[in-house]
Amino acid sequence: MTTLLRETLTHSSIYMPTPARIVEVEQFTEVEKWFHLELPSGFTIDHKPGQFVEVSILGIGEAPISICSSPARSNGSFELCVRRVGKLTDALHRLDVGSMIAVRGPFGHGFPIDRFHGKDIIFIAGGLGLAPLRSLITEVLDERGKYGRVALLYGARTPNDFLFPADLAAWADRDDVECHVTVDRPSEGWDGPVGVITTLLPKVKFPARNTVVAIVGPPVMYRFVLDELLAAGIAEGNIWLSFERQMKCGVGKCGHCQMHHIYTCQQGPVLSYAEVKNLEEALS
């Protein structure tokens, strides 16, 4: 078996992707779709939770997208959850099972999962942020015994915007995961919490000293969540965030993803609050 990264790096151009086939599709919301993709025979994705791939549709272009599947269960295939927001994702949403795309990577640094061992973990997802976190959550739950208490806080705009409904139901059923969801705007029949994601934080009573937090969401969410976490006494180095930037090359050359001195595609996309706290291009 060859890893996709090895294949990417042994091509005579690092910019040339490897074909992948869409084998399953599920429409989660009006704008978000889930894709199950298969690599050519003999290849594995071999990613770390939090890493991304450069996804190509030949003739349309390329865009960085986080992998949302569990590394342990990848076995030659992987999953992406894609919001329709631009040229590439628009075209991707129009593809059906059997269509071919192309991928490079996986690139970047994901969540430092070894540093989560033995700790209580709070996952905080806003909207599409659940996609990269799902990769980490499944990895943690696959080896549940290595961690302390586990909580997931997930906020969506409306009850119709929840992603991964089957996973959410399964996590909510487990008694070793505390699952809290909220919506910004309720719809008819919704009897759960309403409010921004920070309203869920008081529900989790973890001791600050032994807790790590993994956060992925829209830029506007980070500032508010960080304020609460820091006030609660969570260590700066125990707060991990993923930064969505427009990595055009994925290999530290094109300059598009650079926040101050950090090439997000290389040192990120997952960085600790300690690393970014003074970087206004990361957190404003």
Place this chain on the structure above:
Amino acid sequence: MKILPKHSLKAWVDRLRATHRVVAPRETYGQYIFEEIENADDLVLDYHTSVLPPKKYLLPPREDLFAFNAKTMEMSPLIEEIQPTVIMALHTCDLHAITLLDKIQGTGHTDQHYQARRRKTTLVSIECLKPCMDHAFCKSMGTLAVPEGFDVHLTDLGDRYAVEIGSEQGEQLIEGLSLFWEPVEADYDRVNQVMAGKWPNFDYRLDCDVTDLPDLLAANQDSALWDEVGDTCLACGQCTKVCPTCYCFDVLDEIDLKLEHGKRIRVWDSCLIEKFAVVAGGHNFRSSQARRLRHRFLRKGKYQYESYGLLGCVGCGRCALSCPAHITPIGLLNTLAERRRPATEEASSQS
């Protein structure tokens, strides 16, 4: 060291043209551009800064990455195997810039497209003996001295050139040619005399020491000057186009009308352009022109120094010359240094 009599220069270039593409500065409408020399008579070694730096031969404004068939998913890399090329008469600022580009492109995941061009490129630099234009500040940046990184380096001694060989690749350009002479004692004396005579011709234009630049920029990230200068910046990206060390790019697909055969290409891009840092969904994490301008300066004067041990500015002055808003690095950096000074003096008088 070897000696090349000036009258033999054309003969040397003609010999090189038999085996190499020779590119050199050529005068066009009063400006100089690097272009292939088809006649040794066109060669100009005494020139003021070229419009575009010679980086265009290593990182072309538009470059093919790979070809594809969107229907069959067949893909093939497009690494251009250029003919062996000699870039003639590089100023030392441009040589320093290529040394930095080599380091950047070779760090981490190697860019094979750059490497393929670079491997076939031999650099012949020339000692700068007088300032080439008002905007240049190479002496302040430490780029007036020759770095390692040349293959052949020429110094004008009047009626002859002193020829330093910097690499095996350089050695091959003069190997076995009877045009070159062994130096005698008088040649070494003349080199020393010329070198000693050149330094007073150049001014220090930066009001702080170059080694102080990363700290100066770090300490002034919140300076109001970025807003003041940012307000005048037109976001045209001209400064990055003419910069010998800028290498950021955008990636695009081109495809035929049958949506079948196409190419992925890259084109020069610029961090000064408004949409450069926009992410999917429309958020711009460098949202003002002041921040974009600051990013360019910190990248050149701090980040690249921290990452690669070399400053990202070589003091060529092209950005200042080409800026329609008259923003100059010297003006900006000296204002930062000047505004910092009273505060520093105040602090030291208190202690």
